[in-house]
Amino acid sequence: MKKLEDAPAERNSERTKAQRRDFAMGLLDNAQRYNSFTNYIGEAGINVWTKRTRGRARQGDRAVRIVQERRGQNLTMTFAVIVMNGLVHHELHLVGMTAERFSQLLHFTSPQCNPGQEVSFIFDNARAHGRAADANLPAKFEIQYLPPSSPFLNICEKAFAL
Template sequence: MAPVYSKINTDDKRRIYESYVRGEDYVDVARLLNVKRTTAYNIVKRAEQNHGQIERPRGGHRHAKVTDAMRAVVRAVVEEHPDFTIRNINRELRTRLPQSPAISQTTISGILDGLLVTTKKLEDAPAERNSDRTKQQRHAYATWLMHEVQEPEFIFIDEAGINIWTKRTRGRAVRGRRAVRVVQGRRGPNLTMTFAVSNVGGLIYHELTEGGMTGQRFNEFIGTVCRLYHPLNACFVIDNAPAHRQAVNLPLPQNFSVRYLPPYSPFLNICENAFALWKGNIKDSLAEVRDQFYPILKLFRSGHI
């Protein structure tokens, strides 16, 4: 018959260890508590190894390994280096908190899940996009627009490129299967649409050209707008693209002036919203008439239309 072992409660273990600490005969205390001599010796030995702790927390060496400080460091590393792999994050964590316990990459992944951090498409942002110098220029532009403007009308000018074979990039399919679209191997030429949008008259002029925008084409576009549109006073608002840099030196009529937007500030140009709507409609329409549109494009390129 197997021997029956009785569990020793924590209070009895503490009484045995405290008697040892006071220098008393802990074996006599153990005998009074019906605890064997060898068991009492093991109780004292383990308490000494655990720095006086009678009962270790449940969970073993994995108990409460990840602290709030470690989570804060992981969050800071992700914000500073969004391109770091889990291995790099773990290495950086050990560098910043050398006294913290070593954890596995699986634990790092669990921390990221708890912080609601997921992998996404990484986008590059220019270092000067939100620099102090750029913010100061945006503030100066806003001050000019709200307090120093003399012209009653603004004409925003910008261009956007598009290809006649442009198409929707998202579609639907049964779960577990890829969304595949069969297309022809050819690709049409790139086109450039230029808008002139007024805060008073709306879209006042647009022009479609083949190829990219050049300084000469842009200057000719502004000249056409000046000939066709006759406001009392108007200011052309344009961005700092290379093709636009000579516009300020053009011989414009007296009722026209030029103002450049701050760098890295496309959201201040209302043409961006117009282009988004235009491209969305183009994608829907070209999906139906693309094949019929290609012969028309050939006539356009040959100068017959």
């Protein structure tokens, strides 16, 4: 028996596959335009709480672990990678990502790009990314959202899975 994993029902629907294909074709069409200045941004929530799963006890006694009610501190890890420059920005927050923090991340990342070069920011459709267009970035910056259920199209998302 294997552990079951939940998969979104729309993950491999024809509509989602078409959106992925269109997104990938758009990346290929714009490859010359952006000249490797595609900025991938990703974030993940992590919890630093750990526990042992095995213990020792005398024969006949149960191995018991005393735990606290809380599971520990949640952290949000965020970073940006530009194809040509590698890792250009990273952050660690003790709280979740908000639209304001995400807007600040875009502003911290944008100076890392070549002045005058057109740059594409690529990230998922997380709630905090919804107002990214309101970040008042210069006109040379384009914002692209990943298609639904397509984290494999963002190199940052793959790093979080390791």
